[in-house]
C-alpha cells in the first residue's frame with residue numbers, strides 16, 4: 001500500500017468541538033436579520049467554547065487524541081506548531097503550554113503561526129519538511145480557534161470554536177501518506193484584525209471571488225498540473241468552509257461532483273472553526289475512509305492563501321479511528337444555549353467585579 | 355485569593371497530569387506522587403500517570419468567588435474515583451446543575467482555572483467533563 005516514494009505521512013489525528021451550540025437563526029433574530037440569510041449561506045448552528053475554554057485547551061484535546069491514535073512516545077516529537085488567530089496571549093506561545101501539558105520534550109521547535117484560517121495547514125507543511133529532511137522524527141501541527149466576530153456582523157452567524165491536530169511522521173507508520181503539497185499566497189485585503197482590536201473587519205467585495213475562490217482554485221490547479229492528477233483520481237475533496245455553501249461552489253468550479261465534497265463538510269452544524277475548518281473536514285473523511293482512497297484537502301486563509309494537499313489512505317487508518325472521539329461523535333455531542341449564555345461564555349458582557 | 359505565579363509554575367506537572375502511586379509490596383494504589391505507600395509504609399513504590407478516566411462519586415456546588423475565575427461560577431467540585439483506583443478531588447465542568455448525577459463517567463481535560471484579565475497570567479490545569487467517547 002505505502003509506496004517507498006512517499007516518505008512522510010499522518011501518523012495520528014485528533015479533533016475537538018466544544019459541547020455548546022447556538023442556532024444561527026437565534027443570532028439572526030437577535031440582530032433582526034431575515035431568516036433567509038442563514039439559509040442562503042447554509043449555516044444551521046455553531047459551536048461555542050465554554051467560559052473556561054480557549055485555543056490552548058481545545059488544541060490540547062485535539063493534540064492528545066492525535067497522540068493516542070499514533071501511540072508514539074511524546075519525547076520523540078521534535079516540533080509543535082499552533083495555527084490560530086485567537087491566541088490567548090498576544091505575546092507568549094500557546095504551543096509551549098500545550099506541549100508541556102502533553103509531556104512533550106523540551107528539545108523541540110515550537111511556535112504559534114498566524115495566517116488567518118490557514119496557519120494550521122502551514123504548520124502541517126513545515127512539519128512535513130522537517131520530517132522529510134530528517135531534522136525531527138515527528139512534528140505536531142495544531143489548528144485551533146475561538147473565532148471572534150463583531151456582535152451583529154454577518155460573520156457572527158458562523159464564527160465558531162474548535163480544533164484539529166495532525167501528528168506528521170514517517171510514511172511507514174502513517175494512516176495516510178502525503179503525495180503532493182502546494183501553496184498559493186498573495187497580498188489580498190479580504191479580512192483582517194488590527195493589533196488591539198477585539199473584532200475582525202472584512203473588505204466588502206473581496207471575500208468571495210478575489211480571495212476564497214481565486215486562491216483555492218489556483219492552488220488546486222497548481223497541484224493538478226504538478227502531479228498530473230485529475231478530479232476523477234480523488235475519492236474526496238475537502239475545502240475550507242467559511243459557510244456550507246462556498247465549499248460546494250468551489251468544488252463545482254474545479255470539477256468535483258457534489259458527492260465527493262459533501263462528506264467533508266462540517267460547518268453547517270458547528271460553524272466556521274477557522275484554523276480547524278478544513279482540517280476537521282479531513283479528519284471526518286479519514287475516519288470514514290478506506291485504505292487506498294485519495295483525498296484532496298485545500299485550506300484557505302484570508303490575507304490570502306490556499307494550500308492543496310493530496311493524501312493516500314493506508315490500511316493503518318482502520319485500527320486507529322476508535323482510539324479517540326471522532327468528528328461525528330463530537331458533532332453529535334451538544335447542548336443548546338441562548339444568545340445571552342453565548343455572550344457570557346464568549347466574554348461579550350462586561351461587568352464590574354468586586 | 356489569586357494564584358501565585360511561582361507556586362503554580364513549580365507545581366505545573368501536577369496541574370497538567372494526574373499521578374498515582376502504586377505500591378510494589380501491598381499492591382494498593384494511592385493518589386498523587388508519594389515517596390512511601392500510605393497503606394503499608396513501603397518505599398518500594400512506582401509513580402504512574404493516570405489515563406484521566408473515572409467515575410463521579412460525589413460533588414458539591416461552590417459559589418465562592420476567587421479572583422480571576424468569577425466567570426466560571428458556580429463551580430462544581432467533585433470526588434472522582436479514577437479507573438486506577440484512587441479517589442481524587444476535581445472540578446467538573448461543561449455540566450448543568452440539574453443534570454449532574456453520581457455515577458457519571460468522566461474524563462480529565464485541560465481548562466482554564468483562572469485568568470487575571472486583561473493583563474495577568476492565565477492558569478491552566480485539569481478538570482473533568484462527562485466522557486465524550488461513550
Ligand SMILES: [Zn+2]
Nearest residue numbers: 377380391394
Ligand atoms: Zn503498600
